[in-house]
Amino acid sequence: MTDTAQRQSIYQPVQPGLNFPELPTFKSAEEDRKHRKERLAAACRAFDKFGFSYGTGGHLTVRDPEDPDLYWTNPFAVPFAHVKVSNLILVDHSGRVVEGNYAANRAGFVLHSAIHEANPDIVASCHAHTVHGAAWAAMGRLLPPNTQDVCVFFEHHAVIEEEAGAIVVEVDAGKAVGSRFGNNKAVIHQNHGLFSAGTHSIDEAAWWFIALEHACRVQLLIEASATPPKPVAPEAARHTRHHFGTPYMGWLNFQPIYESLVHDQPDLLT
Numbered sequence: 477m478t479d480t481a482q483r484q485s486i487y488q489p490v491q492p493g494l495n496f497p498e499l500p501t502f503k504s505a506e507e508d509r510k511h512r513k514e515r516l517a518a519a520c521r522a523f524d525k526f527g528f529s530y531g532t533g534g535h536l537t538v539r540d541p542e543d544p545d546l547y548w549t550n551p552f553a554v555p556f557a558h559v560k561v562s563n564l565i566l567v568d569h570s571g572r573v574v575e576g577n578y579a580a581n582r583a584g585f586v587l588h589s590a591i592h593e594a595n596p597d598i599v600a601s602c603h604a605h606t607v608h609g610a611a612w613a614a615m616g617r618l619l620p621p622n623t624q625d626v627c628v629f630f631e632h633h634a635v636i637e638e639e640a641g642a643i644v645v646e647v648d649a650g651k652a653v654g655s656r657f658g659n660n661k662a663v664i665h666q667n668h669g670l671f672s673a674g675t676h677s678i679d680e681a682a683w684w685f686i687a688l689e690h691a692c693r694v695q696l697l698i699e700a701s702a703t704p705p706k707p708v709a710p711e712a713a714r715h716t717r718h719h720f721g722t723p724y725m726g727w728l729n730f731q732p733i734y735e736s737l738v739h740d741q742p743d744l745l746t
Contacts (some may be wrong), residue, residue, distance in 0.1 A: 550664030551578030590654025680726035
């Protein structure tokens, strides 16, 4: 069984005869690369749509399907709203641009290359300087399972204290952060912000980031309330994560966003 077929059999509900989003298959590395670049550009546009832009901060990466030691990322100092397939850059682990006309984000490649290098199973990663993510990151705490939505991260996210609050531009500092990512789908970097990862697609990584920022916002509202929350029981939280925290579900939840963006902003594919 192929990797894609196995993923479909594990993660995709069987609904024969009905339209249902299916994981893509590719006949060549070139076809796969085109798809990844289109989804990466769309993920950048989604970050703009959700208000995740903050100056030059924020970087999204996805491994090249043919050379996994290289990864595609958004061009430095180009707003998320202007990212498209044609201005993406291909970068190696040393931060050298091997394809494209734009520079790379120094802090971005240090952290992302460390995440990818320390975790070969991670295909894509996302980071942005968001309001609610930054506010929650200042707490240095895990998100408690107070809502059904946040349960997808139950026991699948971590807080990283290394280099808290520092602008990470040194390789060794980046490795300290990357090595702590582990098997989590997301991490909260104390005094900095949020990072997400996808083990199968940039779609998955983008959705986990969007969901994590939403979870931080909800938790901050809960803590501002005078009424103490009633958390989801651990067993129920694990059950929810088992069904809704899979790579397929991460990919699936990004599909309506992608379709909407391509319809409204078709230039992102150029």
